[in-house]
Amino acid sequence: MKTRVTALLGIEYPIIQGGMAWVAEHNLAAAVSEAGGLGLIGGANAPGEVVREEIRKARELTDKPFGVNVMLMSPFADDVAKVVVEEGIKVVTTGAGNPGKYMEMWKNAGIKVIPVVASVALARMMEKGGADAVVAEGTESGGHIGDQTTMSLVPQVADAVSIPVIAAGGIADGRGIAAAFMLGAEAVQMGTRFVVAKESIVHQNYKDRIIKAKDIDSAVTGRSHGHPIRSLRNQMTREYLKMEQEGRPFEELEYLTMGTLRKAVMEGDVMHGTVMAGQIAGMVKKEQTCKEMISEMTAEAEKLLSGTSFR
Numbered sequence: 001m002k003t004r005v006t007a008l009l010g011i012e013y014p015i016i017q018g019g020m021a022w023v024a025e026h027n028l029a030a031a032v033s034e035a036g037g038l039g040l041i042g043g044a045n046a047p048g049e050v051v052r053e054e055i056r057k058a059r060e061l062t063d064k065p066f067g068v069n070v071m072l073m074s075p076f077a078d079d080v081a082k083v084v085v086e087e088g089i090k091v092v093t094t095g096a097g098n099p100g101k102y103m104e105m106w107k108n109a110g111i112k113v114i115p116v117v118a119s120v121a122l123a124r125m126m127e128k129g130g131a132d133a134v135v136a137e138g139t140e141s142g143g144h145i146g147d148q149t150t151m152s153l154v155p156q157v158a159d160a161v162s163i164p165v166i167a168a169g170g171i172a173d174g175r176g177i178a179a180a181f182m183l184g185a186e187a188v189q190m191g192t193r194f195v196v197a198k199e200s201i202v203h204q205n206y207k208d209r210i211i212k213a214k215d216i217d218s219a220v221t222g223r224s225h226g227h228p229i230r231s232l233r234n235q236m237t238r239e240y241l242k243m244e245q246e247g248r249p250f251e252e253l254e255y256l257t258m259g260t261l262r263k264a265v266m267e268g269d270v271m272h273g274t275v276m277a278g279q280i281a282g283m284v285k286k287e288q289t290c291k292e293m294i295s296e297m298t299a300e301a302e303k304l305l306s307g308t309s310f311r
């Protein structure tokens with residue numbers, strides 16, 4: 001399964017673990033990289049020094065490449081952008097905006113820049129701005145989402161840009177990887193399945209909620225103010241959706257969700273916390289090590305793709 005993405009990132013398998021806020025810390029990122037994929041540390045809203053610490057801890061666990069997801073809307077984005085350069089990180093993915101203002105600094109440092117996009121227009125803009133690849137993320141994903149499905153977005157992005165495309169959203173087994181390749185992707189990024197990895201520090205209640213989830217168990221909150229988020233249904237999503245229907249102001253909705261991802265991930269409050277996960281949660285049925293997950297998925301994908309020329 002060697003592609004332009006495995007060559008670009010110096011990894012064995014074309015599998016990237018999404019830079020998930022609170023979830024993607026050094027233990028998970030290092031475990032995925034050790035297993036031959038690319039682990040990412042999720043910068044989220046953390047200050048630069050916290051991200052630096054996470055990078056250093058991951059380095060103690062693996063000498064394989066791993067990257068950092070820089071959330072561009074974070075109040076600490078400028079700091080984190082500098083920290084990745086100072087720490088010699090070689091791959092950065094970006095979410096929630098345009099990384100244009102950091103591009104020169106990152107390129108000069110030899111960093112591969114991979115923005116997450118939810119439309120063809122944004123993918124084209126990122127290619128023009130010097131991105132090395134893009135993650136085309138469908139609305140099936142956990143966390144912040146766009147409108148297009150992975151099935152329709154990936155081939156359209158693959159046709160529109162000449163840099164490699166990484167598919168994300170609704171992929172959690174070898175069939176998903178093979179399908180993504182058939183759509184023109186050269187790697188996949190997965191979030192939901194890695195949340196339940198044995199090495200993931202996520203509270204057991206959160207993992208159990210994903211493992212018990214059915215196909216229809218996710219809900220999207222925040223559509224009314226243009227920042228939709230997919231998470232598993234609970235007391236919090238019910239309350240939020242009711243308030244949205246009532247047309248309550250953005251500030252009130254924001255207040256309701258403040259700190260709720262941390263509450264679910266760290267404290268295991270899966271009733272009032274935000275249990276971010278994608279539609280594919282219904283298919284994630286067991287905790288496994290990252291190595292077991294990656295070996296199982298790549299073996300299945302290779303079998304399905306054998307004899308197929310996917311590029």
Ligand SMILES: Cc1cc2nc3c(=O)[nH]c(=O)nc-3n(C[C@H](O)[C@H](O)[C@H](O)COP(=O)(O)O)c2cc1C
Nearest residue numbers: 018019020021095141142143169170191192276278
């Ligand atoms: C708990 C959780 C938190 C996430 N946080 C982020 C984030 O901070 N930045 C980001 O770019 N993507 C984030 N994502 C999206 C993932 O990186 C990934 O693209 C997505 O989960 C892929 O879809 P899947 O969940 O169907 O595998 C998050 C996803 C989950 C499940």
